[in-house]
Amino acid sequence: MDAMKLTLGPVLFNWPPGVWRDFYFRIADEAPVETVYLGEVICSKRLPFFETHLPDVAERLAAAGKTVVLSSLALVMNKRDARLVRDLAADENFMVEANDVSSVAHLAGRPHVIGPLMNVYNEDTMDVLAADGAVRFCLPPELPASRIEILAEHARRRGVETEVFAYGRAPLALSARCYHARIHGLAKDNCQFVCSRDPDGVSVTTLDEQPFMTVNGIQTLSHSLVNLAGDLRALRQMNVTHLRLSPRAGDMVAVAQTFRDTLDGVLCANEAFSRIVEMTPEIPPANGFFRESCGHNAVKP
Numbered sequence: 001m002d003a004m005k006l007t008l009g010p011v012l013f014n015w016p017p018g019v020w021r022d023f024y025f026r027i028a029d030e031a032p033v034e035t036v037y038l039g040e041v042i043c044s045k046r047l048p049f050f051e052t053h054l055p056d057v058a059e060r061l062a063a064a065g066k067t068v069v070l071s072s073l074a075l076v077m078n079k080r081d082a083r084l085v086r087d088l089a090a091d092e093n094f095m096v097e098a099n100d101v102s103s104v105a106h107l108a109g110r111p112h113v114i115g116p117l118m119n120v121y122n123e124d125t126m127d128v129l130a131a132d133g134a135v136r137f138c139l140p141p142e143l144p145a146s147r148i149e150i151l152a153e154h155a156r157r158r159g160v161e162t163e164v165f166a167y168g169r170a171p172l173a174l175s176a177r178c179y180h181a182r183i184h185g186l187a188k189d190n191c192q193f194v195c196s197r198d199p200d201g202v203s204v205t206t207l208d209e210q211p212f213m214t215v216n217g218i219q220t221l222s223h224s225l226v227n228l229a230g231d232l233r234a235l236r237q238m239n240v241t242h243l244r245l246s247p248r249a250g251d252m253v254a255v256a257q258t259f260r261d262t263l264d265g266v267l268c269a270n271e272a273f274s275r276i277v278e279m280t281p282e283i284p285p286a287n288g289f290f291r292e293s294c295g296h297n298a299v300k301p
Contacts, residue, residue, distance in 0.1 A: 019064070041074050042216060138242075153238070174218055174220075
């Protein structure tokens with residue numbers, strides 16, 4: 001069996017253009033990942049800020065031996081969004097990750113990736129999408145290990161790859177309403193890009209002030225950080241081919257190196273899980289979905 005590969009998902013947050021560019025430059029130079037996803041997934045209004053840096057970032061990553069995949073929008077709401085998806089799908093220089101059904105329609109007949117925001121929960125869905133050209137499936141982060149095992153084995157028999165969301169704030173839902181704008185008393189059409197104030201999203205608490213979720217523009221994410229560093233042996237035995245690390249404010253090179261060391265046998269499961277936790281002690285870890293428990297739960301290896 002081939003060794004599992006590490007991927008770095010697209011930045012989901014609204015980072016300043018220079019920060020966004022320098023982040024990927026460092027990933028190119030230092031991070032032990034094989035594939036890097038680039039592009040705007042959450043809000044098309046953010047794209048113009050970093051779009052001019054895309055060619056340089058893609059070139060730097062490719063020169064470092066990384067495979068570049070372009071990620072599509074996850075929620076298409078107007079003609080402009082539809083045009084962006086159509087133009088992205090027409091770019092034959094890179095493989096594209098579909099995060100919305102409209103992207104799949106444009107990508108039919110050419111190899112592409114299905115992102116974690118697409119609901120691939122069963123073998124029939126995988127078969128339909130694979131028949132249209134999907135060659136890799138990044139499964140939704142809420143799937144338990146038992147379902148991942150079934151889908152990964154089915155993917156292996158079909159000759160396609162399986163990717164699992166292994167680190168980061170779990171992407172849970174999208175809405176046409178911009179939560180960030182609403183928090184600041186602004187309309188979505190005049191949001192003033194207030195989401196840029198929160199490079200790792202803004203925490204949402206319950207009525208008794210307990211951290212509950214994280215808001216990122218129109219997106220809802222988990223408050224906790226998915227941490228499957230202690231579950232890599234089980235994932236390897238399931239024939240999972242790729243592990244996705246989702247970028248956040250913090251040292252993603254160190255995160256990637258921890259996962260790489262674990263895959264290479266340098267770290268054991270307990271050490272890997274603990275090392276990831278130590279990097280962000282203020283944010284609780286979670287592997288509950290994978291361990292077939294409440295998603296926010298953390299079950300130590």
